[in-house]
Amino acid sequence: MLPTDGSMVRPISRGLTLRALIIWFILLQFIRLSSGAKTRHFKWEVEYMYWSPDCIEHVVMGINGQFPGPTIRAKAGDTVVVELTNKLPTEGVVIHWHGIRQLGTPWADGTAFISQCAINSGETFHYRFKVDRAGTYFYHGHLGMQRSAGLYGSLLVDVAEGEKEPFHYDGEFNLLLSDWWHKSVHEQEVGLSSNPFRWIGEPQSLLINGRGQYNCSLAAQYSDTNSSQCKLRGNEQCAPQILHVRSNKTYRLRVASSTALASLNLAIGNHKMVVVEADGNYLQPFKVNDLDIYSGESYSVLITTNQDPSKNYWLSIGVRGRLPATPPGLTILNYQPTSASKFPTSPPPVTPPWNDYHHSKMFSKSIFALMGSPKPPTSYDRRISLLNTQNKIDGFTKWAINNVSLALPPTPYLGSIKYGLRNAFDQKSPPENFPDNYDVMRPPINPNSTTGSGVYMFGLNTTVDVILQNANALSDNVSEIHPWHLHGHDFWVLGYGEGKFSAKDEKKLNFKNPPLRNTAVIFPYGWTALRFVADNPGVWAFHCHIEPHLHMGMGVVFAEGVHHVKKIPNEALTCGLTAKLLYKNRGR
């Protein structure tokens, strides 16, 4: 019989604890061995280099001499360790692992001023995190607009040893999509922060795996424009990566969008696609002719190579949601043994009209979670409404959420909240909603718009609803698409609607099989309803994934259970007020 008196338990339980620990470690090793989970080490150096992503030479931010950066490939349950050294002469750097929830490792989320101090020039930071779930992810810079400078790459997680995906395929391709400007990111940043405001304009090129063609077209012979036919040998940095397939097979295309601005549509001539995964979550499979993909999203689609095998077919990406001023990005689906240099007999698929929002909405509304996926809690503990407006603040053009434009503080929140540094950021919680009578159809009136650094604090494990509310921008009759991305969690996308969200919209929400995502779009003048459980102690960015929009303040900061966060590595804290705090007892 065990003693029930606490004071007597101690010595015994100490003995028990030690034995239990030993057994636990043995078990852990056993589990690790049996599951095949590995620690995968990467040693990366970030540096600027000359590169020709779209056949025009430019300075890009590369990793280990590569652009895009090296692909990380791991299995669910693996631990990824990236030893990242900053070889930029004057800039800091961080890398965000987009879609990885960083359960228990909030300091590895790679968001400058939020989860960590930027890595100083010449220094090394150790990202160590578990990739707990199979899926198609990517990584990218998260300081200033360094993602736009080319700091991104793919992160692909396979199912754990012995596990199976809920769909079959014979082979796979990875397509990391991005957009590219010829104006340097530094100059883009200055323009956005200037008064008068200078917009970055539309991208010069769309890139597939970092490859596009600016001064020529792969498909010039089909077009009636005056673009010239590309003359590429195939070994150029801008030459397209051909997708070599065999007939009558099923291929998985992993597609992720790291664009700075462009919303994209992807289509393959003559081939339908079955959408099976989004942001690392399985979907109820559905068939489409073309795929809308917004910045921050990822999908897996299956294609069956059931077309005439003596031909090749275009894969094309084009711009949605903004009057396109950028030619499509192209590559070729090559049915082997047909020569890859044989041109498709038809022109590339035509992207739906940029402003055919009905098409986009139909696509978004076709996405449901695979049966058996986790369902959302049936009720929420707290609901916040986030009004997205464009505002003038002291003459500068900004994006604001409930009239507050996010200005990140020099001290990262994770450390400042954990250590109670009240001077580190605005202590007043930002507004939870906006005036009932706000007219989302008209340009905002700006008197109370401010910049701020306040945080939405959530009780740990509470269920939070977020109603993202779109509105009119500064110009009349303009409302833009914004893909909102949440760090540290997935959310259920409960629904999309038109105009201002109201009580009557409640019943339209889908609680049965809403998809889990980390990124969801708001359509012009519309709303999007999200639900998530604040179950991951840490501080998490939630923001428009359009790089210049975030630079202009279009984001908020969420925090939950920060006192439960374990010891933050020193290397994440050596800046701002956390540095001062840790130094304060220092003698001479």
Add this chain to the structure above:
Amino acid sequence: MLPTDGSMVRPISRGLTLRALIIWFILLQFIRLSSGAKTRHFKWEVEYMYWSPDCIEHVVMGINGQFPGPTIRAKAGDTVVVELTNKLPTEGVVIHWHGIRQLGTPWADGTAFISQCAINSGETFHYRFKVDRAGTYFYHGHLGMQRSAGLYGSLLVDVAEGEKEPFHYDGEFNLLLSDWWHKSVHEQEVGLSSNPFRWIGEPQSLLINGRGQYNCSLAAQYSDTNSSQCKLRGNEQCAPQILHVRSNKTYRLRVASSTALASLNLAIGNHKMVVVEADGNYLQPFKVNDLDIYSGESYSVLITTNQDPSKNYWLSIGVRGRLPATPPGLTILNYQPTSASKFPTSPPPVTPPWNDYHHSKMFSKSIFALMGSPKPPTSYDRRISLLNTQNKIDGFTKWAINNVSLALPPTPYLGSIKYGLRNAFDQKSPPENFPDNYDVMRPPINPNSTTGSGVYMFGLNTTVDVILQNANALSDNVSEIHPWHLHGHDFWVLGYGEGKFSAKDEKKLNFKNPPLRNTAVIFPYGWTALRFVADNPGVWAFHCHIEPHLHMGMGVVFAEGVHHVKKIPNEALTCGLTAKLLYKNRGR
């Protein structure tokens, strides 16, 4: 009678000490009041902004919305406090106070990776230092090539209240000279660090107080080139600042060169100049028609307005030492009340031929200290010879000193030496000289060239001789000018000579009245002999002041008496291994 037994002295001396301290403080206040010494506070924000230094719009690094940065004006003995906030979105920043010796404040020298950690984006650093001596100085960025990006301004120190300069003048003008590129500094840096190497080329424009004209000439009507006449209203950012003078007066022109590359020559039509100050040290006055000035140098010259007062006169700067591909920088000396818009009757003074090194050497050799100036010690404790070569290291083009190309470590030396962090940099002292049989007339053979971060450590208060030895660069028959700048000290320039320095040159050295400087040039294939006293505890850069040359490793690091350095402010240490050291006792 005072007790002589130490143990008995203590209680009494404590009493004495307190009283002495009080008296001392009262005295100090009195001295301060009587001398009028002040603490001058500045609050600066560094940020990128659009500017048109040469009538072409570009991104420049400005301070408080100004380019060049605000002029600091103080009196000898004053304390300058600059609260510097970094408003750059991704870059660190520091500012070096060029010519200020930082006696007792080595952490305020503003050299990234040497005296301090770069100031992180969003953070503030407090520069606090005494300007102990009157003179013409300037300040500039000292991280990466941020000086080239426009981060510079003037620092002018007048004699203390009640003191007099050893020359008379009725008015003064300040001329901060620089050169300007249209290619961004970020791209320049990448090119220099690339393999194949890409040189930055010659500057597009020369600037006087940040103003030049790229697409036109102020003096087009005098030239037979096809440059068009500038059409400026006068309020443009690129419009020249006119020097308004009255007849029959004496004016002091303070001239400092912050060029990234260009060696300059300054001349004023019809006016001779009397050189009276160099780098904050008074000179034996001497008269010249034109003034050679290298990057990192400053001069004061006196002009007498004794010419036809109904006319105006050109002030012109042109490139020396490199085949010029840059038009001269121009402004006008306007005799009031003559209209400033009246063109001079003669063309601008012609810069001596770029390769007329005889002219340059004659100028340099005319510079002597004003009688009564401090004389060098008659002997040295240690002499090091520094061979300047261009080398290939792993395929990269570098500059090396005694075969070592400087690669700054992530942890600033000042902290790492003071705290004995032996892993912070190469512990082996770099070579003190080079092989006797080295042929300075031929391109270097590269087998042993390396990059390194070693330090020359000097005994405190020892006298050090440095023989700077020029040599052939990588190409045949090329040897360039290098202006070497020493931080934390002035040195006596003992002499210049041709070819390789040898014992027979010893007797040519000037120990009688050598000028004190902080910058001295080595001429092609020549040597320059310097002497200084290592009397300033700290770690000090000594380097070629040509920005791309330093970026390519053309510098060394000196240190002396670092254990005498008082408490380094925390804000200078929050990076690299010093950050780790200070954090090491941190709990959870």
